[in-house]
Amino acid sequence: MVDQNLDQSTSPDEQAALLANADPSLTDSQDVAKALNVDPARGLSSEEAARRLEKFGPNQLAGAPPVPKWKKFLQQFQDPLVYLLLAATGISLVAWFIERANAQPGAEGGEALPFDAIVIVLILIVNAVLGYIQEARAEQAVDALARMTAPQTSVLRDDKVERIDTSQIVPGDILVLAEGDSVSADGRLFAAASLRIAEASLTGESVAVGKKPETLAEAKALGDRANMVFNGTSVTQGTGRAIVTGTGMSTQVGKIADMLSQTEDEATPLQKEMIRVSKILGIAVCIIAVVVLAALAILEGFHSVHDIIDSLLLSVSLAVAAVPEGLAAILTVVLALGVQRMAQHNAIVKKLSSVETLGSASVICSDKTGTLTRNEMTVERVVTASGEVQITGTGYEPSGHMVAPNADEQGEVHVPTNIRTEVIATLGAGALANDGELRQDAEGMWESVGDPTEVSLIVAARKTKADRSHAHFTRVAEVPFTSERKRMSIIAKDESDAGNLSVFAKGAPDVLLSYCTRILVNDAVRPMTEGDRQSILASVERLSNEAYRTLGQAYRPLEVNSLAQIPGIMSNAAGQVTDIADQSETIESDLIWAGMVGIIDPPRTEVRDSVAESHRAGIRTVMITGDHPLTAARIATDLGIIDKGGKALTGDQLDALTDKDAFDKATSEVSVYARVAPEHKLRIVESLQRQGNIVAMTGDGVNDAPAVKSADIGVAMGITGTEVTKESAKMILADDNFSTIVAAVREGRGIFDNIRKFLRYLLSSNVGEVFTVFFGVVLAGFLGITQPGTVGVTVPLLATQLLWINLLTDAAPALAMGVDPQTDDVMNRKPRGVNDRVIDREMWGDIIFIGIIMAVVTLIGMDLHLAGGLFTDRSVEAIGHEAQMVEARTMGFTILVFAQMFNALSSRSHLQSVFVGLFSNKWLWGAIGLSTLLQVVVIYVPFLNEAFGTTPLPGWAWLECIDLALFVLIASELRKVVLRAMAKNKA
Template sequence: MDGSNFADERSTPSSAVAVEQDGGAADPSLRSADEVAAAVAADLTSGLTSGEAARRLAADGPNELRSKPPVPLWRKIVSQFQDPLIYLLLVAIVISLAAWVAEGAAGAPVDAIVITAVVLLNAVLGFVQENKAENAVAALQSMTAASSTVLRDGELRSVPSSQLVRGDVLVLSEGDAVGADARLVSATALRIAEASLTGESEAVTKSPAPLPGPVPLGDRRNMVFKGTAVAQGVGRAVVTSTGMDTEVGSIAEMLDATQEDPSPLQREIAGVSKLLGVTVVVIAVIVMAVTALVNQVSSVSDLVTVLLLGVSLAVAAVPEGLPAILSVVLAIGVQKMARRNAVVKKLHSVETLGSASVIASDKTGTLTKNEMTIERVLTASGEVDLTGVGYRPDGEALVGGQPLADGRHADGPLATEVRLALAGGALANNAQLTERDGEWEIQGDPTEAAFLVAARKLPPAHAETERFERRAEVPFTSERKMMSSLEQKISDGHLVLMVKGAPDVLLDRCTRVQVGDDVVPLDEERRGRALADVEKLSAQAFRTLGVAYRPSEEMAALAGTPGGAGAAGAPRLDESAEQDLVYVGVVGIIDPPRAEAADAVAEAHRAGVRVMMITGDHPTTAARIAADLGIVEPGAKAVSGTDLDRLDAAGLREVTRESSVYARVAPEHKLRIVDALQADGHVVAMTGDGVNDAPALKSADIGVAMGITGTEVTKEASKMILGDDNFATIVAAVRQGRVIFDNIKKFLRYLLSSNMGEVFTVFFGVLLAGVIGLTGASGEAVVVPLLATQILWINLVTDSGPALAMGVDPEIDDVMARRPRKLTDRIIDRHMWTGILSIGLVMAAATLLTIDIFLPGGLVEGQDSLEVARTAGFTTLVIAQLFNAFNSRSETSSAFHRLFVNRWLWGAVALAFLLQIAIVEVPLLQTAFGTASLDLAHWAVCFAMASVVLWFDELRKLVWRARHRGEVG
């Protein structure tokens, strides 16, 4: 074992919460093992009896985490209809049915059937995509379902962890999952991997000694916790908490209480729906009143016609296809992200990520690889950097940027010393490094594995390790802070003692130092230089380990063997041999950033997205990694959990505005940080992989879990899962989210402006019926420019295809060149509403003028029948909307910019046009929709009039660009 955990001093605050036990025993980490055992009536010699264990299990319940009952299927289905826009469509269905009944219930209620189909389609899409219900507490329970070894009735037994009770004596060994929170009674070289609970990347060295005072969870060295794992060593512990009373249980409680807020898109669509609802009612009432007054309605038949017109307009004003199109577009976005290793569980989360203004990221396993790596070796003759990241042994040794093997140092003293340092650390080592199907895996302590990887990067050092075999060992303990292994050279049987540990402890036992091939006295000057090397590495946030050895001629006598091959018996070895050592050097170990993470952070900053690091790791390490990644400037300090404990809500908001690195934080701190950012108006994406991240992930606007290293807890609590654990994938997802949001705006612009065109056409057509010749062309009591069936045709059929195609429009402009959308920014802002209304008015003017052109009388003298003129106006409005589809791809860019990149849009426009030809020219459809055939001249006029929409919008955009040069549209 090593002493890396002791190489840096940790003055972390007291934030531990006392856990009450039976007998009034407070926080067990502050009391002796015997006192804790007495408090929980435990027998440390023979354990509980089977009968007593059964009694306690019946009284306290199983060692499981409480979970909510699953959501019934009918509730999941009903939830798909709980949306303001859906409510509006349901009202439209009722009105359509009422009008159909008022007309005599002749034929099928086509309007109601079509709208119902749209509502049902939307519900099916939403249900299919979101069928995986969140159940994070249940995931916690399944994650910790395992067996544990306990002492019962005086013998060792393996029992399901769910049957552990307070007072059980846990027997721990390497590879075991810890089944409950427990106070250590004994420990030998025991190290626990607690990253999933605390965020600490380094396995924690455990010791049974009582703590002097309350400390944070990550620093309770005499406790082991449910859901963690034994990385190395053995130990025994008495169970103090089970089930929901454990630390992981408290996180489950927090997770259970965390509320989810609707996404920004859901809030915005809800607002638009309410606005449309009011607008629809107002428009319908005004149009019906104006129509009744202008046409002097007196009969019941005329009144029904007016009501049907009002219903048609109401339906026209509401984009019925919006919910289904929105769901389809989001679903397509989800599929695209899945192909990029970003699995989105909630449809609306796609857009939310695009709106993110802050990415609050965990460090370990997210920004870093969670693979301890030796990056630097300092010896008496100089310094060497090792390239390569993680457990794949790819890399080389560099001196001043030049390869050690190729430079003047290749056969010099520095190469000899570095080779000996890496070989020594690899020999005094109990980890294993193996390759399986091209992937490198470790077993044992990650810090020890770092030596094995580093030795392989320097082939002579790796070859040196294969020349020895282990004969004896003095294991690591928290008191000794070092370990020694007695290695025997296979070729001649000579023995050598290899030692590694905390550098300051090791130097106290050294009297000599390795300089090239020579061993020289370790005088005060050389000792001071070695200590300065350690301080230099520590200041750079490296964990430090020193390496030393004792030569074979000395070890032969101390070990009780003559030193030759074939000596009988096992050599004797104890701590007395760890004296008069030869110091070789010190290595700097760190969990390095992912190679692509720095570029991803830079891209996020370019997009105006702030990246924050929130970790349970040491503040110095966190600040170093954050600076390496470009999250903060070099020299910036991390805010610790202690600092956060002293802040009220207002103070925390102030700190989160300035600081981007937080270290030694507890789960409640992460929640407070997320809440403070949200209170400041930010859309927060929170990433993480451990159990401790789950509450914050659930509270954030979008929680992002790691798919490989992430626990099931975080995956269930999150809205998105990264299949490759790659921070760069998050930034790619931000880009995709922004593209999707732009596309949502495109089809909203298209649908609403087209619908306004229909509304204005009918409203002004009725109001100006005498001016454009409508009144004199018909003997009907109520004369309208468009029939109700024609309005529904435009709204329910012609609109949908182009709108859906716009939902998959490729990225037109650089979406990462603009700042995130603020929560106060409306999806339909004043500029967009101006465009929607102006385009609607131009459409109506073009449509009504076309009708006037072909009707006798009016502003322009024509000679066609009302049916032909109305069909021409109807066709003009349809074609104008198809032109408008290209306008709507951008509020500011020309319709001709990247005109042919979306083949789906061209296909949708072509299909809609063909359907319109069929409506106009096919006799059966003419009867159904009240149309008449048009000749070539009529079609030419329709096209010319409809194109006015395109030229008007091009002029409007040109003026806008002239006023706002340099702004992104």
């Protein structure tokens, strides 16, 4: 025993130093206990555990430092579009101050307040608030996933075993491990009984590793440290106790997490495109502003400071007209709505910008176990001396029965009695020689405890009622399974036969067969012949080629009722039997072969349709697994990933491809990879990306994290995934299902289509505003905007009017288009290429064409109400030039609003007529109605007349506005007719 008083003599820092300078696997467990001042028989005291928790911190991985809320809010302003508006605000403020400073004493000094600047700033703040709220909601969804389960661990404290939150574990705690437990910290074993731990999440090894407490003679790789347990792994068999040597970031998992934190995330295609569009708009605005200012200087000249001020205001007008102020907020809201819809379908996207990337995926790399398959090992075949049967039903629900091979569900009656007897004997032996457990939770769901392979035998026994025929047996001793023995045996007492004992065994068929001398045939036992052995081995090979994992079952009645009476068993002087596990050769001799089972992890029934859908969408599905090549090829064939006869490429074969070009050629052709290591997954992802693919990569274990992070769309498993992998991923599957990925891709494509719709709408509308201002200034004299003798610059539309149009038309209609129903089958076309533009040449054609039509009809409408125009020659003396200009601006203002409403209807498709599904989007019609109502308010409310420079219009003027604006819809429809004809001819 360790003296608990040592707690006061060695500080936690000294304890940490002791462990840092020594490899626990090379140190005797008692020395590790002394270094950590703990008695392995009693554990830490609650007081000491609390002190260490305060010193070492909680047992959890360190995430990125939390970003302060104020900084998150300010990040919403880090956008080129926002920078343009801030520049416009600055110009507006400068112009307002100059105008106020140069106002004549006693005269009206322009606007009392800088309305332009105030409105722009308000819009920026609203955008920032919307973005902040939506990002916060996405983060809350991820946090909610993390809280779905509250992990707990059994530890020994105060001389008793208790369950505590995993985060409360400290160095020196004694972990109490049992089947089904997750290991929640690194530790040095000091006791173990048949302990096997699945370390695939850390090392990639698919087979559970046997653990022993003996000190290692030399340093070994992580996967070979048999006396250590590691955070993030799970116990599949046996029991054990370990001294915690590392928690949190000091664990092996923590070291990997720390390395991953050094990499930076790359911008998504949509983010890159928005930056590009913003730059184009900024450059275009600057060029247009320079051209207009140069034209004004040449044609009219600057005669006073007021001309300079008016020119600066014109620059503001151009900036306001060019920049879709609501774009950032609309993008955020549309992406957030998509995230919420995905969350309802078990796909939790951590970053809004990743939604669009999902729709661009061209390759989905998926693990097999749990994602493409159910992760529920199932006995499908039973082969005995007299024949073979199939066991129906999949998963852990004990619902099914035995049928003849290739029979329908009603084929049970065709199974002969002799085969049925042999099958029941086989499954009964497998269910007894078993450490697994099948149980039903409070909600009626079946769950397994222990090794999934062992649980599959219990399920099969229940399906065939073999468990009932063997229910009278009670286990009295066990010879455990080890990787060296490859078999397990138990001795059970038959309560129905005077307590006589029998041996039941299971194991690798070729190994177990060597211990069998007899065979069960037709409900009778006879000596086993060489022909029997060859037949059994041929069946093993046949099932293995069909990707089944095979297990043999055997038994032997001992015809005694106590262990001491078994012939050959050694006892001590008191007649007590020594460790039965050391006498396996005696116990497992002269066995009777009952039969063998074929076990497989069945594919998810819904995945095949999802794979077919992804192929139809031009998305390649790739399986990457650590499983056997035959198993991988079988599952891939069943799911339609590869054709029958397709092969899997192994990790060794990938290692042989040292040339990069050869490796890329292999990954371009092969869709199934087996027996791969973590570094292979990363190389495959990088190779696919070099070929121009946008790659989605699934992962659950820590070893998957580098590949998941490197992929364009890293996808972590929500149920089986480790914390490190979830941190690395951009999306988390709450149900670990491949079909959820495909559904998310479909949603991502729909969102991308809607983004293109409102981008087409927003940019064409804003280009229309720019052209209106540009041509209105350049052609001011021809249109009557500038009257003879007028001094100074007269702009066709005011900056506040342009800003109102953007508020009115950019917000509600564009947002409604962001939730537009799909106009076609988004999964019936190939994914867009990695170099394809979000706004391509065709869309730019739509944008410029509609922009020109908008500008033309708007300026015509203004011209009709001005003296000296091209289409009318109204008398300026009637109401005065100023009043006439206000009326003309109100007309142009209103025409532009209606033109953009018609443009919203037309922009829903590049080719499809506006009349197809015209009323399918009720939100859009609601937005059009709201925008129209607000425009009416601006025209007829007196104080808004003053703020926006408008005047009430007569009824006939509204008809004129609608008629002129309708030309936008007509022109768009005519253009679509031509484009459809061209597309048809090309096809």
